[in-house]
């Protein structure tokens with residue numbers, strides 16, 4: 271099954287690459303795929319996405335979320351990392367028709383991958399599209415990522431209400447520092463001590479609570495590193511509303527839009543787009559010299575790898 275899926279993907283990519291390089295006689299006036307940008311095939315008829323201009327950021331410390339007894343303490347949150355107009359512009363880039371063919375349907379979400387495809391040999395880095403590079407720059411300017419080790423990989427997830435992401439760890443392909451940018455509707459990111467804890471927690475009533483949860487509001491930035499990266503498993507439950515339970519570690523830091531949520535019982539989800547921004551680790555970069563990463567581990571694309579993907583606990 272795993273190999274079938276990989277073979278299918280490979281075949282699809284080969285066909286896309288052939289369409290991009292072989293100038294076949296155009297049979298009909300439908301747009302032919304002729305150009306690739308950052309490894310993504312663009313349709314001739316589509317203009318490239320607009321350039322994303324974000325306001326300059328000053329270096330500053332992000333606020334730490336509440337440290338709960340059982341939860342990680344290496345999680346930072348900013349409810350208003352983007353202005354409303356920046357969110358709209360970023361969303362327009364993400365959903366631009368030029369990338370329409372690059373979205374991949376996974377279990378419970380759709381995914382766009384920029385910066386290079388995670389494979390068993392690591393990630394062969396590719397340049398980021400301009401809008402992703404602009405977000406990475408903003409994270410460097412703020413001081414989240416060091417100037418000399420900027421992020422170079424961006425996964426974009428799109429969730430409908432009711433969809434989610436199984437508890438997983440991001441693994442050794444990346445440096446242990448993650449910035450998650452949220453657009454659209456809110457969703458709760460849960461941190462679990464183990465996958466077993468999360469399975470117990472899935473029981474509708476009386477299930478264990480996550481070690482900590484973080485409401486990711488639209489326009490927000492959530493950063494995690496340290497223990498939160500290395501020890502805990504993070505995921506998004508497949509539900510249409512998120513309960514505001516006692517382990518919501520950023521309940522006191524929410525923006526105006528969700529300020530009332532602190533007193534609310536549950537927050538309704540909407541369509542959510544998230545950008546997971548990271549830096550591929552030295553060991554995770556597939557270089558020409560054949561450097562290889564731990565096979566499959568942490569390639570959080572739901573693509574079955576040669577090693578069971580602990581990243582998704584399934």
Ligand SMILES: O=C(O)CCC(=O)C(=O)O
Nearest residue numbers: 425427440450544546570
């Ligand atoms: O969508 C999110 O907020 C989480 C995404 C995530 O965990 C990942 O891409 O590894």
Ligand SMILES: [Fe+2]
Nearest residue numbers: 439440504570
């Ligand atoms: Fe993740």
